[in-house]
Amino acid sequence: MEELVLELKKQIIEVLNLEDVQPEDIENDAPLFGSGLGLDSIDALELIVMMEKNYGIKIKDPSAGKEIFKSINSMAEFVQANRKK
Amino acid sequence: MTTKQWVKITPQRMELNGEPLATTAQGTALLTEIYRTRINDYPKFFKMDELCKLGFIASELLLQADGDRHQDSEDRAVILFNRSSSVTNDRKYQDTIQRPDDYFPSPALFVYTLPNIVTGEIAIRNGYYGETSFYVLDAYDEATIRATVEASFLDGTTQSAIFGWLDCEDADHFEASVYLIEK
Amino acid sequence: MIRRIADNIYSPLGLTTADNYASVRQGRSRLRRYEGAMGLPNPFTASLFDWDQMERLDGYTRFETIAIQSARQALAQTTIDPASPRVLFVLSTTKGNVELLDAQAESFPEDRVHLGTAARMVSAYFGNPNQPLVVSNACISGLSAQIIAMRLIESGACDTAVVIGADVQSHFIISGFQSLMALSPMECRPFDIERVGLNLGEAAATIIYDKVDQIGTDEWQAVSGAVRNDAHHISNPSRTGEGSYRAIRAAMGDMPGERLAFVNVHGTSTLYNDEMEAVAVNRAGLKDVPVNSLKGYYGHTMGAAGVLETILSMQAVDDGCILGTRGFEELGVSKAVRVSAQNAQTDKRAFLKLLSGFGGCNAAMLFEKGGER
Numbered sequence: 001m002e003e004l005v006l007e008l009k010k011q012i013i014e015v016l017n018l019e020d021v022q023p024e025d026i027e028n029d030a031p032l033f034g035s036g037l038g039l040d041s042i043d044a045l046e047l048i049v050m051m052e053k054n055y056g057i058k059i060k061d062p063s064a065g066k067e068i069f070k071s072i073n074s075m076a077e078f079v080q081a082n083r084k085k
Numbered sequence: 086m087t088t089k090q091w092v093k094i095t096p097q098r099m100e101l102n103g104e105p106l107a108t109t110a111q112g113t114a115l116l117t118e119i120y121r122t123r124i125n126d127y128p129k130f131f132k133m134d135e136l137c138k139l140g141f142i143a144s145e146l147l148l149q150a151d152g153d154r155h156q157d158s159e160d161r162a163v164i165l166f167n168r169s170s171s172v173t174n175d176r177k178y179q180d181t182i183q184r185p186d187d188y189f190p191s192p193a194l195f196v197y198t199l200p201n202i203v204t205g206e207i208a209i210r211n212g213y214y215g216e217t218s219f220y221v222l223d224a225y226d227e228a229t230i231r232a233t234v235e236a237s238f239l240d241g242t243t244q245s246a247i248f249g250w251l252d253c254e255d256a257d258h259f260e261a262s263v264y265l266i267e268k
Numbered sequence: 269m270i271r272r273i274a275d276n277i278y279s280p281l282g283l284t285t286a287d288n289y290a291s292v293r294q295g296r297s298r299l300r301r302y303e304g305a306m307g308l309p310n311p312f313t314a315s316l317f318d319w320d321q322m323e324r325l326d327g328y329t330r331f332e333t334i335a336i337q338s339a340r341q342a343l344a345q346t347t348i349d350p351a352s353p354r355v356l357f358v359l360s361t362t363k364g365n366v367e368l369l370d371a372q373a374e375s376f377p378e379d380r381v382h383l384g385t386a387a388r389m390v391s392a393y394f395g396n397p398n399q400p401l402v403v404s405n406a407c408i409s410g411l412s413a414q415i416i417a418m419r420l421i422e423s424g425a426c427d428t429a430v431v432i433g434a435d436v437q438s439h440f441i442i443s444g445f446q447s448l449m450a451l452s453p454m455e456c457r458p459f460d461i462e463r464v465g466l467n468l469g470e471a472a473a474t475i476i477y478d479k480v481d482q483i484g485t486d487e488w489q490a491v492s493g494a495v496r497n498d499a500h501h502i503s504n505p506s507r508t509g510e511g512s513y514r515a516i517r518a519a520m521g522d523m524p525g526e527r528l529a530f531v532n533v534h535g536t537s538t539l540y541n542d543e544m545e546a547v548a549v550n551r552a553g554l555k556d557v558p559v560n561s562l563k564g565y566y567g568h569t570m571g572a573a574g575v576l577e578t579i580l581s582m583q584a585v586d587d588g589c590i591l592g593t594r595g596f597e598e599l600g601v602s603k604a605v606r607v608s609a610q611n612a613q614t615d616k617r618a619f620l621k622l623l624s625g626f627g628g629c630n631a632a633m634l635f636e637k638g639g640e641r
Contacts, residue, residue: 016132016193017131017132017193018128018131019128019131020128020131038128040501040504041503041504042192042193042196042503043193045192045193045447045448045449046191046192046193048449049189049190049191049192049447052189053189062449157499159496159514163497168382168384169382170364170382170383170404172381172382175366175369175381175440176369178440178444179369179370179440182439182440182443183370183371185307185309188309190443190444190446190447191447192444192447192448195444195445195447195448196448196502196503196626198363198366198440198444199362199404199406199626199627200404201404201405201406201625201626201627201629202406202502202626202627204497204627204629205497205502205626205627205628205629206502208497208498208499208628209499209500209501209502209628211499212499213497213499214496214497214498214499214510214511214514215496215497216494216495216496216497217405217495217497217627217628217629218403218405218412218416218495218629219403219404219405220401220402220403220404220416221382221383221384221387221402221404222384222399222401222402223382223384223385223387223388223399223400224384224399226399229399229401232420232423232425233401233416233420235423236416236419236420236422236423236425237416237419239419239422239423240419240494240518241518242494242518
């Protein structure tokens with residue numbers, strides 16, 4: 001799980017162009033949206049693409065993303081449970 | 086119409102009011118260098134496409150030189166022109182949809198496949214509620230640009246404008262010639 | 269005073285303004301569900317030309333063809349010499365020939381991807397010597413173009429402006445909106461409680477303006493226009509309708525809301541746009557003015573929308589009609605706005621047209637028939 005958490009942090013930094021952020025800066029339980037990393041709706045849509053590209057998981061409903069992408073931990077749990085790659 | 090500030094950016098150099106700025110990098114690295122050394126407080130910069138980065142930096146240099154951002158105003162227009170529209174970023178987006186077996190259209194790239202987005206980025210940064218417009222020309226033409234900008238000042242509201250040529254043909258060929266003018 | 273001389277709508281619903289208005293008045297649309305079209309893996313609903321049946325101009329792209337065909341018809345209703353240097357072509361388009369970026373695209377010289385080059389193909393067809401002005405201001409381009417045309421005529425830069433709005437749909441555009449999850453799988457429902465997204469469309473529309481000292485009783489005047497930015501987000505509209513509200517206020521000036529037959533809004537049927545416009549219309553004190561959206565007949569025609577929807581609104585007022593909002597059933601926005609699915613009657617002679625677009629831009633234009641009464 002720890003490997004997946006680190007992997008996700010690196011992918012998010014790359015995919016969302018978070019230039020000044022290091023994996024160590026992202027707390028596993030911290031909210032990704034709103035405050036925290038200050039991600040917005042376009043970032044959420046990019047994360048949906050990332051899920052399909054890297055893990056083969058298709059998220060059809062954009063509002064489902066709110067719960068899934070709440071934090072790194074929720075993302076990791078979701079990937080663990082649903083990954084096809 | 087008074088020209089208050091003027092900036093020129095090419096892949097090799099940057100000039101503010103005719104004076105060259107000390108830089109070492111070239112190409113898009115030059116844009117990053119200027120951002121890091123003179124701005125560096127807007128992480129969204131790294132999400133922008135090249136055209137937006139170019140326009141954002143040009144506007145920041147103009148406004149820094151002018152001293153007062155004139156924030157939260159409705160009487161400052163942002164009117165930009167180019168020949169290439171958003172083609173550099175369009176090609177990047179096309180690449181995400183070109184192959185049926187590697188088909189992952191990118192929403193972050195797609196939102197930048199319109200040239201006027203750079204006017205929006207400048208408006209967001211500064212709280213400009215005034216007119217934002219983007220025009221595409223077959224070739225750079227000062228007369229057309231002048232006539233269009235002057236006509237825009239007939240709206241009864243606009244008192245100043247950030248306007249000029251902002252073109253990004255590809256990552257190695259870009260040009261900004263942007264002015265801050267006042268009525 | 270800026271006067272409309274002639275117009276044309278060239279769309280899947282008809283190739284003349286009259287045919288288009290007749291179809292819309294009868295509640296018809298060409299919105300259809302497409303599966304596997306244009307190499308797109310996911311289905312979508314859109315209003316598209318039947319390209320197999322369309323007359324194509326040899327050596328011109330799809331985009332250039334419909335722009336030329338539309339302008340040709342509009343010009344034919346006038347005595348204007350389009351080759352005159354005092355005539356300016358203004359083109360409103362978001363993506364022009366973007367489909368040429370596809371490796372499998374029709375073979376055209378590479379520079380036709382450039383909007384200015386494509387626009388010159390259009391203006392040169394009519395022998396016009398001036399460089400055409402392309403307005404690429406996202407979805408508000410069709411009003412932006414009319415507004416700058418107004419100002420260029422007022423300033424004396426030209427005497428006549430041929431404003432053409434056009435866009436064609438493509439793999440590029442449709443896939444992009446799908447990636448934003450902005451599309452509705454079914455026909456769109458502007459302002460409705462069940463709305464989920466927009467439909468895409470393609471069309472060309474032309475409106476020709478000149479300047480006169482006095483407006484005739486049956487002539488349309490472009491009274492005023494304004495473009496304002498939300499200064500909020502590059503793709504989401506401002507929750508307070510900031511830019512739209514300011515554009516309405518600037519365009520309306522002293523005109524009382526009661527003089528308006530209706531406000532024809534952008535009304536794309538996305539959750540956020542329609543909510544934002546309801547807020548803006550209320551903030552501007554226009555909640556008692558009938559509001560309608562035409563996206564249920566054509567989908568969102570991008571660069572053509574501002575011109576096409578203006579022309580239809582003029583036709584409607586000429587006909588004493590407020591066109592119903594096709595697809596609407598039950599109001600689903602937080603502020604009360606007077607939207608109806610049915611056509612209604614009016615004897616008023618002015619309307620306000622609104623649009624909003626990516627980049628946070630918003631436009632409003634006020635039109636009046638026959639001058640002040």
